[in-house]
Amino acid sequence: MTTTPRQVHLAAHFPGVNNTTVWNDPLQRSQIDFAAFEHFASTAERGRFDYLFLAEGLRLREHKGRIHELDVVGRPNTLAVLAALAAVTHHIGLVGTLSATFNEPYELARQLATLDHLSNGRAGWNVVTSSDAFHGANFRRGGYLDHGDRYSRASEFVSVAKELWDSWSPDAVVADRASGRFLADDAIEPFAHHGPQFDVAGRFNVPRSPQRYPVIVQAGDSADGRDFAADHAEVIFSRHSVFEEAQQFYRDVKGRLAGRGRTEDSLKILPAVTFALGDTEAEAAERAREDALAQVGPKTAITVLEQVWGVDLSDRDPDGPLPEFDPDPEASITKGWAPRYPNAVQVARAWRARSEAEGLSIRELVIAVTGRQSFVGTPASVARELDRYVQERATDGFVIVGTTSPHGLDEFVERVIPELQERGVYRTEYEEGATLRRTLGLPEPTQIAEEVRRVG
Amino acid sequence: MTRRTTIAVALDGAGWHPAAWRDPSARPTELFSTGYWIDLARTAERAGVDFLTIEDALGLQSAAFGAADDRTDEVRGRLDALLIASFIAPTTTRIGLVPTVTTTHTEPFHVATGLQTLDFASRGRAGWRVQVSGAAHEARHFGRRTLAPLDLEAVRRGDSALLRELFDEARDAVEVVRRLWDGWEDDAIIRDAATARFVDRDKLHYADFEGAQFSVKGPSITPRSPQGQPLVTALAHQTIPYELAATSADLVFVTPHDDSQARSILDEVRNAELRVGRTGRPLSVLADVVVLLEATPELATAALERLDAEHGAPATSDALIFAGTPEALVERIGAWTDAGYDGVRLRPARLTRDLEQLAEWVLPAFDRADAPGATLRERLGFERPANRYAVEETAA
Ligand SMILES: Cc1cc2nc3c(=O)[nH]c(=O)nc-3n(C[C@H](O)[C@H](O)[C@H](O)COP(=O)(O)O)c2cc1C
Numbered sequence: 001m002t003t004t005p006r007q008v009h010l011a012a013h014f015p016g017v018n019n020t021t022v023w024n025d026p027l028q029r030s031q032i033d034f035a036a037f038e039h040f041a042s043t044a045e046r047g048r049f050d051y052l053f054l055a056e057g058l059r060l061r062e063h064k065g066r067i068h069e070l071d072v073v074g075r076p077n078t079l080a081v082l083a084a085l086a087a088v089t090h091h092i093g094l095v096g097t098l099s100a101t102f103n104e105p106y107e108l109a110r111q112l113a114t115l116d117h118l119s120n121g122r123a124g125w126n127v128v129t130s131s132d133a134f135h136g137a138n139f140r141r142g143g144y145l146d147h148g149d150r151y152s153r154a155s156e157f158v159s160v161a162k163e164l165w166d167s168w169s170p171d172a173v174v175a176d177r178a179s180g181r182f183l184a185d186d187a188i189e190p191f192a193h194h195g196p197q198f199d200v201a202g203r204f205n206v207p208r209s210p211q212r213y214p215v216i217v218q219a220g221d222s223a224d225g226r227d228f229a230a231d232h233a234e235v236i237f238s239r240h241s242v243f244e245e246a247q248q249f250y251r252d253v254k255g256r257l258a259g260r261g262r263t264e265d266s267l268k269i270l271p272a273v274t275f276a277l278g279d280t281e282a283e284a285a286e287r288a289r290e291d292a293l294a295q296v297g298p299k300t301a302i303t304v305l306e307q308v309w310g311v312d313l314s315d316r317d318p319d320g321p322l323p324e325f326d327p328d329p330e331a332s333i334t335k336g337w338a339p340r341y342p343n344a345v346q347v348a349r350a351w352r353a354r355s356e357a358e359g360l361s362i363r364e365l366v367i368a369v370t371g372r373q374s375f376v377g378t379p380a381s382v383a384r385e386l387d388r389y390v391q392e393r394a395t396d397g398f399v400i401v402g403t404t405s406p407h408g409l410d411e412f413v414e415r416v417i418p419e420l421q422e423r424g425v426y427r428t429e430y431e432e433g434a435t436l437r438r439t440l441g442l443p444e445p446t447q448i449a450e451e452v453r454r455v456g
Numbered sequence: 457m458t459r460r461t462t463i464a465v466a467l468d469g470a471g472w473h474p475a476a477w478r479d480p481s482a483r484p485t486e487l488f489s490t491g492y493w494i495d496l497a498r499t500a501e502r503a504g505v506d507f508l509t510i511e512d513a514l515g516l517q518s519a520a521f522g523a524a525d526d527r528t529d530e531v532r533g534r535l536d537a538l539l540i541a542s543f544i545a546p547t548t549t550r551i552g553l554v555p556t557v558t559t560t561h562t563e564p565f566h567v568a569t570g571l572q573t574l575d576f577a578s579r580g581r582a583g584w585r586v587q588v589s590g591a592a593h594e595a596r597h598f599g600r601r602t603l604a605p606l607d608l609e610a611v612r613r614g615d616s617a618l619l620r621e622l623f624d625e626a627r628d629a630v631e632v633v634r635r636l637w638d639g640w641e642d643d644a645i646i647r648d649a650a651t652a653r654f655v656d657r658d659k660l661h662y663a664d665f666e667g668a669q670f671s672v673k674g675p676s677i678t679p680r681s682p683q684g685q686p687l688v689t690a691l692a693h694q695t696i697p698y699e700l701a702a703t704s705a706d707l708v709f710v711t712p713h714d715d716s717q718a719r720s721i722l723d724e725v726r727n728a729e730l731r732v733g734r735t736g737r738p739l740s741v742l743a744d745v746v747v748l749l750e751a752t753p754e755l756a757t758a759a760l761e762r763l764d765a766e767h768g769a770p771a772t773s774d775a776l777i778f779a780g781t782p783e784a785l786v787e788r789i790g791a792w793t794d795a796g797y798d799g800v801r802l803r804p805a806r807l808t809r810d811l812e813q814l815a816e817w818v819l820p821a822f823d824r825a826d827a828p829g830a831t832l833r834e835r836l837g838f839e840r841p842a843n844r845y846a847v848e849e850t851a852a
Pocket residue numbers: 054055056057058097127128129130218219220221222223224225226237238239272338
């Protein structure tokens with residue numbers, strides 16, 4: 001008996017503003033000129049990627065009270081650059097990270113509906129919830145939201161947005177010259193929502209878009225985050241790329257779906273992964289090592305250490321041993337990074353133990369613990385490994401993170417994609433006119449709202 | 457030497473006449489499709505139009521001033537103007553793109569980065585039409601503040617407290633947006649391998665803005681864009697908006713209905729500049745006019761009457777409604793530029809047809825030479841502004 005193997009879904013992560021992106025590589029170009037985005041998008045589309053993905057950070061990162069200088073920094077407004085990319089691409093999905101905390105539903109819903117119209121149904125929204133006062137300082141309300149309320153706001157936000165997206169009937173615009181009727185009767189259902197986060201009412205002003213809703217993506221990791229994903233998300237951008245851990249995460253999250261009347265296929269899980277390729281395994285390993293050294297220079301190694309220890313360690317030798325003292329659990333000298341080390345004392349002790357056991361210097365230790373080289377090998381072996389993850393339900397695919405902008409994806413597209421296609425687990429062509437939701441193999445949004453309209 | 461006449465075209469729905477969508481030339485089922493917008497932008501660009509404005513609002517269009525209506529016989533619904541402009545940007549090469557972005561309920565931080573990104577995507581052709589939202593129903597879409605219904609009499613007298621509050625906020629919004637645009641000096645990105653620094657933080661500057669409606673720390677997450685400061689524009693009809701334009705904008709749209717108004721409005725704009733102590737380049741002033749063009753005056757009048765009949769009443773507008781021949785419009789524009797105006801913003805009554813008429817019969821009457829690859833500022837003869845923070849340092 002032959003069965004079609006599970007298909008691999010791929011997203012292309014535009015190189016971020018962090019030390020994954022190696023800015024002193026000879027291939028590195030401007031990360032902000034539009035040409036960079038055009039090149040990256042056309043490469044991803046040539047590689048038949050499901051979607052292009054942009055992260056977001058709404059304030060420049062600070063370390064020890066000053067703006068962090070060591071990493072690539074400076075990025076565009078997510079919605080505006082995706083709208084521009086809609087004009088120069090034809091098939092690839094356009095997914096932006098946008099905060100549910102520092103936006104309001106009416107405005108963001110109309111921007112996302114607009115993006116969906118402009119791209120003929122290729123829009124996606126990665127709903128994030130960072131809510132601290134540091135980011136809040138750039139916005140009207142400041143740091144108004146308790147950390148504990150971040151997902152109740154996000155959940156209510158998405159519900160309100162869906163109400164807005166549903167409020168125009170699919171055939172609202174009749175534009176009948178003879179009768180002088182532009183809108184059908186009851187074309188626009190008024191909305192009214194009174195909840196703890198939003199108290200809004202009125203009428204939405206964007207007609208229903210091709211996908212009806214953008215594809216909803218989620219990237220939080222807490223229990224609340226996973227519940228939010230099970231309620232709303234169609235894709236999870238996950239952190240879990242180590243095989244067993246990924247399988248566990250996959251089971252956990254997919255296990256939450258049945259209770260909500262959702263099928264396993266209605267939510268795709270794609271972890272962020274990097275890669276290093278070579279003609280031989282040894283050559284690939286050597287390149288991974290070079291990348292890691294470029295990503296974790298001596299100053300970056302000290303910065304990472306300071307993030308855990310919470311104190312200035314600039315007098316330490318990056319090629320020397322880790323500090324012998326424990327971190328100050330209260331101290332925090334870094335702002336704008338996702339909280340990566342919630343239990344600093346424990347982390348520090350584990351790192352020290354490892355450095356002593358393996359004889360690692362500060363820099364070597366930081367490379368070992370922050371290294372992101374998830375897939376290292378020949379194009380064929382990397383493709384085989386990616387395929388295994390998907391067949392064995394550790395993931396439904398991957399968010400591929402290149403290390404240079406904008407050429408970081410070129411090699412993957414030229415060398416790994418053909419191997420995946422050869423294996424019969426990856427598309428060789430886009431389906432003409434497919435929406436992002438269809439490209440991802442996701443079901444259409446339920447018709448519940450439609451039925452409510454008819455009954456109501 | 458004669459001054460170059462600035463010619464802008466205002467895009468909105470099917471056109472500025474409420475019955476425009478019923479004209480045989482209209483494409484009313486395509487108003488939310490990309491092909492429609494690209495065709496309009498390319499037609500205007502080929503004709504040598506300097507820039508496009510795109511209307512927007514945080515609520516449905518309405519025939520009632522400052523309130524919602526339930527009409528189904530006029531165009532309702534709009535796509536987000538900044539995103540339409542961003543979409544048009546890579547499909548054009550010369551025309552300026554000036555979306556309307558509201559200051560009342562939006563986040564100045566997002567507004568700043570959005571316009572910077574439009575400037576990058578268009579390679580220096582971005583502008584901003586600043587607009588306030590005074591409508592109570594739009595405020596309810598956000599549920600964060602309650603706006604009293606606009607007192608029309610007070611608005612007419614020019615002493616509406618609400619208007620004052622909204623325009624003060626708009627002034628603050630433009631100020632913070634301009635600070636954010638300057639937050640990165642042009643050479644802030646250094647990629648200095650010797651010190652392992654990508655950026656020089658001494659060339660990054662906090663906005664540190666504190667105002668009545670918001671505080672914004674900064675800097676922008678987006679580096680300084682090609683024009684440094686995208687062109688800021690505003691439409692103004694009376695004292696409070698004239699003062700906003702004089703304080704905050706580079707260019708103002710006004711609505712004279714005849715020659716004597718043209719003179720008095722220009723005087724008011726210049727007086728507003730004096731009152732607010734404007735320094736540097738005076739405002740560029742463009743006259744707004746709704747245009748409907750046909751080969752003879754009779755045909756133009758008949759076309760307007762037909763639209764009015766379909767609408768059920770003569771169309772009204774804040775701007776002069778000009779229904780006539782292309783030659784007469786060229787003369788009309790000449791009269792304004794003779795009076796000291798920098799040019800016009802033409803609002804096509806029937807977008808598709810009148811834009812084509814403009815392209816074929818009106819634009820050729822004006823000198824449209826432009827340097828390839830020019831920014832919008834360069835095209836209109838504006839300098840690229842120095843960075844306020846870099847200037848401070850040099851002065852210190
Ligand atoms: C893989 C991954 C990528 C993320 N990317 C972003 C991002 O680009 N911008 C952002 O503001 N937050 C980002 N986040 C943060 C999360 O969206 C979320 O707001 C945060 O992790 C808090 O939620 P949690 O407690 O459920 O993890 C990311 C998180 C993960 C796991």
